[in-house]
Amino acid sequence: MNGGPSGFNNAPITRAVIISSVLFSLFFGIKGRSRKLGLSYQDLFQKPQLWKVIVSTFAFTSTPELFFGSYLLYYFRVFERQIGSNKYSVFILFSGAISFFLESVLLALLKDPSASITSGPYGLIFASFVPFFFDIPISTRFRVFGFHFSDKSFIYLAGLQLLLSSWKRSIIPGICGIIAGSLYRTNIFYIRRAKLPNFIASLFSRLSWPSSGSSSSTPTPRNVLGTAPSYATRPVERNYPSPLVGSVEPSEDSVAMLVSMGFDRDSARQALVQARNDVNVATNILLEAQSH
Incomplete structure (x- = not known):
């Protein structure tokens, strides 16, 4: 189960997010400053540091977190392909903003200088688990030592590993991300209808490296995140091309x-x-x- 064809075809926003996370994580890791990342009460309310807020949105603090986080981001590119890069950009901004707001409120309530939240795009990753749970069907089931598993189990296990990677510091942003994803699914403030100006949505894809087989042009389906119905074969009355006799089998x-x-x-x-x-x-x- 890999979220569709390999590569970032029709997923330029996902590619930009992953590249940003990898570069920031490696840069601060090489500099030995990874442990200084993350947000605390002091960073937000006593001595605000804007650079730390921005960097902490992308950079992971350890190699295992970077590995599992990048893997999940790569898998969840399926949602960008489903709703298009423009609406997926809205989903990223919404989940990130709501997660950051909830984390800030929690830190403000605790008022504990020692309390902190780990760094990385946890809001986006765990918000994506909401449509993953409801909308991605199980295609394979199997048993191991008497326990039942499915092809979705590997994604859940990777998410659990990431959620518990820094214990309380990672559980908090993970839960905030799930709440953000749930709010998006309920279509609060009609958020699923929102779209960004095209030049803003395309800006992210221009910031990432080109890769073979990738394309910034995406389908424009009317489907939205949170709806992935089962499709039965029905005749279509629109004037689409008629199939050619002896046409090549689809790849x-x-x-x-x-x-x-x-x-x-x-x-x-x-x-x-x-x-x-x-x-x-x-x-x-x-x-x-x-x-x-």
């Missing part, structure tokens, strides 16, 4: 990409045949089928 990467968005595998394959292997057109075909 597994294209089928996997649509499946990772929540579409049924057979419906995805049929839509790709009708769309002549154009993933964007196939996505629109499937979404049109949903609305009928």
Whole structure:
């Protein structure tokens, strides 16, 4: 279970976030300043340090945290592919802002100079576990020593490892992230309808390194984070291309990409045949089928 085809195809925002996290983490790790990262009551209310707030949004404080955090961010790129880079940017800003607000309130209530919160994009990662729990279907089940597992279990185990990596310092931002993801799912303030100006959303993709197979152009589905229904095969009445006789079988990467968005595998394959292997057109075909 890897969140769809490998690479950052149709996930430029995720690529930018991961690159930022890796660079900040390595830089402060090499400088031996990782332990100075994280937020405390003093950093926010007594001697505010803006640079520390910004850096602590991206940089992890240890190698295990960087490994598990980057892995989860990479997997959750499936949501950017599902809703598009623009709305995913809104999701990132919303989850980060709500998490930071909740963490600040908690530190203000504690008023304990020794209390601190670990560094890293915990808000985004754990907010993503909300749609992961509700919307990503289980495709494989198996048993190990009498215990039942699924392909989703590995993601939960990685999340648990990250949540407990710094004990209380990491549990607090993890819980705040889950709350932020839940608020986004309930569509508070109609947040799921919000969109950023296109030039702002595209700015993140320009800040990241180019990679083979990546594309900043994304499908424009009307689906939103928090809804990934099952799609049955239905005839579509829109004027999409008719499938060619003897057309080439759709590639597994294209089928996997649509499946990772929540579409049924057979419906995805049929839509790709009708769309002549154009993933964007196939996505629109499937979404049109949903609305009928």
